[in-house]
Amino acid sequence: MPDWLWQALIVNGLWEWILVPCVGIVLAILRKKNPSWAGTIIYGLGGSAFAAMILFALVGRPILSRQRPPTSRENVEANLKSWSDTFSLAGC
Numbered sequence: 001m002p003d004w005l006w007q008a009l010i011v012n013g014l015w016e017w018i019l020v021p022c023v024g025i026v027l028a029i030l031r032k033k034n035p036s037w038a039g040t041i042i043y044g045l046g047g048s049a050f051a052a053m054i055l056f057a058l059v060g061r062p063i064l065s066r067q068r069p070p071t072s073r074e075n076v077e078a079n080l081k082s083w084s085d086t087f088s089l090a091g092c
Contacts, residue, residue, distance in 0.1 A: 023045075027041065027042065
């Protein structure tokens with residue numbers, strides 16, 4: 001297998017199977033030992049997750065989407081046809 005595939009599997013495995021449960025365990029221990037700090041940390045993690053979702057919606061999705069070639073003299077007719085088909089503007 002290629003090296004990039006192993007790297008992706010290891011990074012995803014590290015994130016999903018080790019880091020996320022460890023954060024939950026640390027929060028549970030913190031809540032048991034010092035309940036006043038647990039609420040603050042949970043509130044901070046929730047705010048961080050909300051900010052990350054907004055950033056992904058504004059920045060991440062266009063980066064991950066498929067890039068289309070710019071319109072030029074050679075492909076203008078094909079682009080107009082695809083746009084009219086997409087928006088149901090084709091002739092009657």
